[in-house]
Amino acid sequence: MAVTSPPSGATTARSSTSGTFVSFEGGDGVGKTTQIERLAARLREAGADVVVTREPGGTELGGEIRRLLLHSGHVAPRAEALLYAADRAHHVDTLIRPALERGAVVITDRYLDSSVAYQGAARALGAEEVRDLSLWATEGLLPDLTVLLDAEPGLAERRTADRGGKDRLEREPDSFRVALREQFLTLAQAEPERFAVIDADWPVDVVAAEVRAAVLTLLRSRAAGHAGTADTQGAEAVTGCR
Numbered sequence: 435m436a437v438t439s440p441p442s443g444a445t446t447a448r449s450s451t452s453g454t455f456v457s458f459e460g461g462d463g464v465g466k467t468t469q470i471e472r473l474a475a476r477l478r479e480a481g482a483d484v485v486v487t488r489e490p491g492g493t494e495l496g497g498e499i500r501r502l503l504l505h506s507g508h509v510a511p512r513a514e515a516l517l518y519a520a521d522r523a524h525h526v527d528t529l530i531r532p533a534l535e536r537g538a539v540v541i542t543d544r545y546l547d548s549s550v551a552y553q554g555a556a557r558a559l560g561a562e563e564v565r566d567l568s569l570w571a572t573e574g575l576l577p578d579l580t581v582l583l584d585a586e587p588g589l590a591e592r593r594t595a596d597r598g599g600k601d602r603l604e605r606e607p608d609s610f611r612v613a614l615r616e617q618f619l620t621l622a623q624a625e626p627e628r629f630a631v632i633d634a635d636w637p638v639d640v641v642a643a644e645v646r647a648a649v650l651t652l653l654r655s656r657a658a659g660h661a662g663t664a665d666t667q668g669a670e671a672v673t674g675c676r
């Protein structure tokens with residue numbers, strides 16, 4: 435299924451913040467949490483203020499919403515989309531924006547693109563309306579960089595097979611995973627300046643190097659004209675060069 439391009443006027447509408455907002459996206463088990471931990475550790479070693487969070491469930495209220503989403507049996511698609519949007523609205527207002535305003539690097543494990551890919555495409559709601567709902571919920575906040583960890587669905591299946599206890603979303607059939615991957619890739623094609631698509635089917639260290647390169651590119655562009663600032667130090671930190 436095709437995803438339409440972002441509606442005009444619905445692209446990044448960030449308030450002026452000094453922080454850096456990075457999201458990780460991709461199907462279940464592609465390595466998002468693994469790579470986020472690596473990146474956050476690297477940035478923290480360099481003294482950066484790093485906030486790692488996730489959706490759904492990055493806040494206390496979000497934890498309640500996550501529990502409802504994952505363990506409530508059937509949830510009507512529109513109710514599901516609204517629950518994710520409610521989680522995101524609270525997450526952005528109480529955690530992400532305040533952290534960005536104090537200059538932190540905020541790394542979130544899933545954000546709006548997951549809603550568009552999962553709910554908009556696979557759950558038969560319009561991708562554009564799901565995206566618009568999230569943009570309304572977040573007052574237009576989009577990441578500076580979205581790392582899409584891309585893998586053929588079988589790879590993620592093998593990695594998740596040993597972990598037991600599959601939750602409601604993980605029980606979807608293979609055709610769902612194939613469609614989901616296509617949706618993420620289509621989203622990335624629609625906004626190439628925001629997305630870095632990285633092949634997740636490499637050893638952890640190789641993927642981590644690709645992630646660092648993408649973050650470095652972002653930090654360097656944001657640090658342009660601010661030599662010696664924390665952003666520049668962060669850029670040096672993620673490559674290990676000075």
Ligand SMILES: Nc1ncnc2c1ncn2[C@@H]1O[C@H](COP(=O)(O)OP(=O)(O)OP(=O)(O)O)[C@@H](O)[C@H]1O
Binds near residue numbers: 467637639
């Ligand atoms: N590049 C890799 N090569 C091999 N195994 C990996 C790689 N990256 C992660 N793994 C392993 O695959 C499993 C899933 O990784 P991880 O939990 O980071 O994925 P995830 O995208 O966060 O999954 P979920 O969507 O379920 O939260 C873990 O057991 C992890 O150790």
Ligand SMILES: [Mg+2]
Binds near residue numbers: 467468543
């Ligand atoms: Mg994870």
